[in-house]
Amino acid sequence: MKTLNDRAAWLKGGDAACSVAPPEVERPLRLILLGAPGVGKGTQAELLSSGFACCQLSTGDVFRAANSADRGGCADSAPSPAMAAAVGFMRRGELVPDQTVLDLVTERMNCLRCRGGFLLDGFPRTVAQAEALDRILDREKIRLDGVVSYDLPIEEVVARASGRRTCSKCKAVYHLTAHPPAREGICDKCGGALYQREDDKPETIRVRQETYARSTAPLIEYYRRKGLLISISAEGVPGAIFARTLDALAERILPPEKPAA
Ligand code: AMP
Numbered sequence: 001m002k003t004l005n006d007r008a009a010w011l012k013g014g015d016a017a018c019s020v021a022p023p024e025v026e027r028p029l030r031l032i033l034l035g036a037p038g039v040g041k042g043t044q045a046e047l048l049s050s051g052f053a054c055c056q057l058s059t060g061d062v063f064r065a066a067n068s069a070d071r072g073g074c075a076d077s078a079p080s081p082a083m084a085a086a087v088g089f090m091r092r093g094e095l096v097p098d099q100t101v102l103d104l105v106t107e108r109m110n111c112l113r114c115r116g117g118f119l120l121d122g123f124p125r126t127v128a129q130a131e132a133l134d135r136i137l138d139r140e141k142i143r144l145d146g147v148v149s150y151d152l153p154i155e156e157v158v159a160r161a162s163g164r165r166t167c168s169k170c171k172a173v174y175h176l177t178a179h180p181p182a183r184e185g186i187c188d189k190c191g192g193a194l195y196q197r198e199d200d201k202p203e204t205i206r207v208r209q210e211t212y213a214r215s216t217a218p219l220i221e222y223y224r225r226k227g228l229l230i231s232i233s234a235e236g237v238p239g240a241i242f243a244r245t246l247d248a249l250a251e252r253i254l255p256p257e258k259p260a261a
Helices: 008-012 041-051 059-070 081-091 098-107 109-113 127-140 154-163 202-225 238-252
Strands: 029-034 055-058 117-121 146-151 164-167 173-175 229-233
Touching: 008 059, 008 109, 029 041, 029 202, 041 055, 041 117, 041 146, 041 173, 041 238, 055 059, 055 109, 059 081, 059 098, 081 098, 098 109, 098 127, 109 127, 127 202, 146 202, 146 238, 154 164, 154 202, 202 229, 229 238
Parallel strands: 029 117, 029 146, 055 117, 146 229
Antiparallel strands: 164 173
């Protein structure tokens, strides 16, 4: 597995540069990942980005980075007023306004243009965002390969989300039962402390599921009509879901670059 890019250009925006330049690949993979919060799409994004050249571009990670800046955490500068307001929406489990999200993505256009491709995780979240993304990709002549939708019954999603733990340093994702770290509370990859995201707490999970059903589920229909939807069952362990993902990609999309050994 290759070293994961630090995604500095995505997480910090502006002129930040990534520590590891993505390799030139013959056919970069460009996907949108859909799925209810807690379904495990972040884990799949990590697996895909370890095997291919594409970075996981999570809008939620950018808001969480701003949130930690707000509390004297790891981000470099204090958040802008729009970002501070966005953090408030995130803390309540509500969607951040479309325009704020679109501004954030537009500021990071270089990540969409990246020669390694991209995995959009958590964006678009509404049909209005999807339409705006279509316009951006058309204008930039960037091809989207597909939209992978991870499907799982709601009770299972809530159980998964509440057991999730995230590394405070490298953002790697674990689960108390399905994917525990070797040492309790410590990240296997970087030794960082694991924590439960504020929005993975039970009260917030419920709001997020309702928000997902209301705003994001219509996206599935949107992309189905465009012939881009690839539905994958998210039942089982991450390795099994990943194997299904690779099979579906091989079947539906021209074979992308082989995963690195
Ligand atoms: P996630 O990690 O993708 O579940 O995102 C965490 C939170 O960030 C969400 O519950 C929203 O409050 C906010 N967020 C992330 N991406 C978006 C988006 N595309 N549109 C609106 N809000 C978003």
